[in-house]
Amino acid sequence: MTALENNRPDGAPVVEFDLSTHNRMADSNAAWAELRATNPVAWSDDNGGAWIVSTYELVSAAFRNWESFRSARDVRTIPGAGGSPNFMPINAIPVETTSLMIPEELDPPLWRPYRRVFADLLRPRAVEELAPRIKYWVTKYLDDVIETGECDIVSTLTSGVPGAVVLEWLGFPEEEWHRLGEAFHNAASFVPGSDTGQHYMDELEWTFERIREEVTAVRESPRDDVTSRLANIEIDGERTSYEFATGMVNMAMSGGVDTTTSVASAAFVHLHYNLEDRRRLIEEPELIDRAIEEFLRVYPPARTHGRTVVEDTELGGCLLRKDDRLIISEVSACHDEAAFPDADKFVIDRFPNRHVAFGMGIHRCPGSHLARAMFKEMLTQVLERIPDYRVVEDELEEYPHWVALGGWRRMPITFTPGTRRL
Amino acid sequence: MKVLVQEGKCQGHARCLAEGPDVYELDELGYNSTNVEDVPPHLADQARRGALACPEQALTVVEDS
Numbered sequence: 001m002t003a004l005e006n007n008r009p010d011g012a013p014v015v016e017f018d019l020s021t022h023n024r025m026a027d028s029n030a031a032w033a034e035l036r037a038t039n040p041v042a043w044s045d046d047n048g049g050a051w052i053v054s055t056y057e058l059v060s061a062a063f064r065n066w067e068s069f070r071s072a073r074d075v076r077t078i079p080g081a082g083g084s085p086n087f088m089p090i091n092a093i094p095v096e097t098t099s100l101m102i103p104e105e106l107d108p109p110l111w112r113p114y115r116r117v118f119a120d121l122l123r124p125r126a127v128e129e130l131a132p133r134i135k136y137w138v139t140k141y142l143d144d145v146i147e148t149g150e151c152d153i154v155s156t157l158t159s160g161v162p163g164a165v166v167l168e169w170l171g172f173p174e175e176e177w178h179r180l181g182e183a184f185h186n187a188a189s190f191v192p193g194s195d196t197g198q199h200y201m202d203e204l205e206w207t208f209e210r211i212r213e214e215v216t217a218v219r220e221s222p223r224d225d226v227t228s229r230l231a232n233i234e235i236d237g238e239r240t241s242y243e244f245a246t247g248m249v250n251m252a253m254s255g256g257v258d259t260t261t262s263v264a265s266a267a268f269v270h271l272h273y274n275l276e277d278r279r280r281l282i283e284e285p286e287l288i289d290r291a292i293e294e295f296l297r298v299y300p301p302a303r304t305h306g307r308t309v310v311e312d313t314e315l316g317g318c319l320l321r322k323d324d325r326l327i328i329s330e331v332s333a334c335h336d337e338a339a340f341p342d343a344d345k346f347v348i349d350r351f352p353n354r355h356v357a358f359g360m361g362i363h364r365c366p367g368s369h370l371a372r373a374m375f376k377e378m379l380t381q382v383l384e385r386i387p388d389y390r391v392v393e394d395e396l397e398e399y400p401h402w403v404a405l406g407g408w409r410r411m412p413i414t415f416t417p418g419t420r421r422l
Numbered sequence: 423m424k425v426l427v428q429e430g431k432c433q434g435h436a437r438c439l440a441e442g443p444d445v446y447e448l449d450e451l452g453y454n455s456t457n458v459e460d461v462p463p464h465l466a467d468q469a470r471r472g473a474l475a476c477p478e479q480a481l482t483v484v485e486d487s
Contacts, residue, residue, distance in 0.1 A: 064478075116451060123452030124436050289440065354437075354477040361478075364433040369452075 008049065012318055013039045018046040019304065019327070019403045028303070028402035032332040041316035050306070050325040051318065054332040056339035056356070058316045062307065062328045064361040069307035069326060070107045071363060073100065099208045101254065102247030104363055111362070113235045114248065118366040121226060127369040130169065131377075137164040138377045142385055143420040150414045153389070157382070158264040158411075159185045159257075162374055166256035170249065171225025172214065183207045184258040189399040189409045208246075211253065215246045226252065252367075259301045260371045262407035263357070264378050266299030269408065270346065272391040277348055282383050290349045292376055296334075297355035298346050303331040303406055305359065330356045331406075386415040424484040425458040425469050431480035438481060442472030454480070 008014060017035060022028035032054060035042065040055040053062050062069055103114035120126070141160050145151035163181030172180065183203040190200045215231045219242070222228040230252065231245040240248075271278040281287055309324045320326060333356040337343045340350070358365035365371070382389065392412040399407045425445070432454045438446040439454075445468045449455045461469045473481035 060477075119434060119451040119453070123434070123450075124439060124448065125452070351471070352474045354475070354479075356477070358435070361433060364435060366434070369436060 008045060009043055009319070009321060009324070012043040012051075013041070015039055015042040015044050015052070016046065017042070017044040017052055020047065020401065022402040023400055024398060025402055025406055028406070029331070029335060032329060033335065036332050036336060041318045041320075043318075048325065050327050051315075051320055052327045052329070053315065054329050054336075055316075056333040056336035059328050059330065059333035059356060060360050062315060062326065063305075063356070063359055063363070065313075066107060066362050068310050068313040068320075069328075070310050071105055071111075071307060072107050073105050074308045074325070099211075099250045099254075100243065100247040101251040102244050104251060104255075105247075108362070114233075114240075114244070115362070115366070117230065117233055117248070118251075121229070122366045122370055124369045127373050130165065130370065131373060133168060134161070134165055134374050134377050137161050137168075138374075138381050139421050142381055143422050146385060146418045146420060149417040150412065152410050153268055153382075153413050154185075154261070154265055154408055154411045155182075157378055158261045158268070158408075161378055162260045162371075163257050165370075165374055166253065169226050170252060171218075171223055171227045172210070176210065179203070180207055180210070180253070181257055184254060185261065185409075188258050188405050189407060191400045207253070208250065211246050211249045215242065215249055219245065255365070255367050256370070258405070258407070259365075259367075260374050262301035262405060263295055263299050263371075264375050265408040265411060266406075267295045267375070267379060268382065268389075268411060268413075269391065269396065270295065270299070272389075272393075274346065277346065278383070278387075280348055281379075282387055285380070285383075287349055288376060288379065290351060290353070292372060292379070293353040293355065294346055294348060294350050295375075296357035297340065297350070297353055298334070299406075300330045300334050300355070300357035301405055301407065302357070302359070302365075303402055304329050304404055330359065385418050385421075386413075389413045389415040423461040423463075423466050423469060423486055425461065425473060426482045426484060427454055427457055428480050428482065431478050432476075433478050433480075435477050437475035437477065438472035440472075441475045442468035445469045446472050 015035060022031060035052065036054040040058050041051060041053050044050060044052055053059055103111050103118065106114060138161055141156055145156050159181055163177050167177045167180060183206065186200040187204040190197045214227050218228040218231045222232055227249055230248040233240050281291060305328050307326050307328060309320045309322055309326065311322050313320045335343050358368040390413060392414065395412045397409040399409060434453045436448060436452060439448055445458055445461060445465050446454060447456065458469065470483055473483045
C-alpha cells in the first residue's frame with residue numbers, strides 16, 4: 001500500500017471545496033452552484049486531493065469515459081490520516097474500510113458478466129413482475145398507520161418499502177428487514193464522531209456479517225431467491241468467488257435500500273412546501289411520470305461518485321494525471337442551467353429531462369427501473385390515501401451531511417385518518 | 423421516418439420505452455439495440471419524444487425527406 005501523493009498539479013485552477021462540510025442540502029446545492037459557475041473542473045486539496053467535475057457536459061463526459069476513469073477500488077492511504085488504510089472505492093471522499101460492491105467497482109472486461117446479471121434481474125420487464133409485491137408493501141405499511149392520523153413517513157414508508165421489496169427479493173428473513181433497513185439508513189445519516197456513530201457502524205458491520213452468512217448458506221444449498229442466483233453465478237463455466245458473491249449481494253442491498261428512500265422523502269418534503277404541485281398531481285395524475293423525473297433531477301439521491309485516472313487525460317481544459325482522483329457530481333450536473341432551463345425551478349412536466357440522477361455510461365444504476373416503480377407507488381398511494389398530510393416542520397430532520405448520499409432522517413407527518421385496504 | 427441506434431451508446435435507461443412504448447423495444451437485457459426502420463406516421467411523435475428523452479443521446483431520428 002502506498003500513500004496518495006497530495007501533489008497539487010501545476011497550473012490547475014485550485015479551489016477550497018471540502019464536501020465533508022456540506023451539512024444541509026441548501027448549503028450543498030449553493031456550494032455546487034458557485035463552483036459550477038466558476039470552475040467546471042478544478043483541483044481541491046481537501047480529502048487527499050482530487051479533481052472536482054461539476055458541469056452537466058463534463059460530468060456526462062467523465063461518466064461515459066470508463067477507459068480513462070476507472071471505478072476499481074483504490075487502496076492508497078491518505079497523508080495525515082495516521083497511516084491507517086483509507087480505502088478509496090467509488091466514494092467521493094475517503095472512507096474507512098467498506099465492503100466491496102460488485103459490479104460497480106469493476107471495470108471492463110471483468111465488469112461485463114457481472115453487469116449482465118444485474119441488467120437481467122432488473123430490466124424493465126423483470127421489474128414489472130415485482131409490481132404486485134411493491135403495491136402490497138406500500139398498501140400494508142400505509143394500512144399500519146392510516147387509522148392513527150400520524151407517522152414518521154421515513155421509517156413507515158420511504159425507508160420501510162424499499163427495505164421490504166429488496167430484502168424479500170433477496171430472500172432475507174422478514175424478521176430482519178427492519179433492522180437491516182435501519183442499519184443502512186442510520187449508516188447513511190449519522191453524525192460523524194457522535195456517540196451513536198459507533199453503534200451505527202457496528203450495525204452496518206452486522207449487515208455485512210449477515211450477507212456473508214447467507215451467501216455461505218446458499219452456496220451450500222441454493223434457494224429460489226436472488227441471493228442464491230447472485231451467489232452461484234457461473235462466469236466462463238466456473239462459479240464466482242465467495243468474495244465477489246458477497247460483493248454482489250452487498251451491491252444489491254446497499255444500492256437498493258436507502259437510495260429510493262432519499263428521493264421519495266425529498267418528494268414528500270417538496271409537496272409539503274409546494275401545495276400547488278401537490279394539487280396538480282392529485283388533479284392530473286397523468287403528470288406523475290414526468291414529475292418523478294423532475295424529483296430525481298432536483299433531488300438526486302447519489303450526489304457524487306469517485307473515479308481514478310487511468311492515464312493522463314484532458315478534461316475541460318485541465319490535464320488530469322495518471323492516478324489522480326476525481327469527484328464527479330450528479331447533483332451539480334442535474335442543476336446546471338446550461339442543460340436545464342430554469343434549473344433552480346421544479347417544473348412538474350419538464351421535458352426533455354435528461355438528468356444524471358442514476359449516473360451515465362456503463363455504470364448507470366441498474367436498479368433505476370425498480371427505484372422508479374417503488375417511488376411511483378409510494379407517491380400514488382400517499383396522494384390517494386393521505387392527500388392532506390402535513391409535515392411537522394419542527395421535527396423534520398435532514399441527513400447531517402450531503403456528500404455521497406443525501407436524505408431525511410425522519411419526517412413526522414399528520415393527516416386525516418383513513419381506512420385500511422387489506 | 424427511421425430511428426437509428428448508435429452502437430455502444432445505449433446504457434439501458436429505458437427512457438425511449440417510457441416515451442414511445444409503441445415504437446421502441448428493448449433486448450433481453452433491457453438495452454435498445456435495434457434500429458426502427460419504418461415508423462408509422464401516427465407513431466412519429468412517440469418516436470421523436472423517445473429519442474429526445476435519451477440521456478445518452480443514443481438515438482437519431484431520420485425524418486422522411
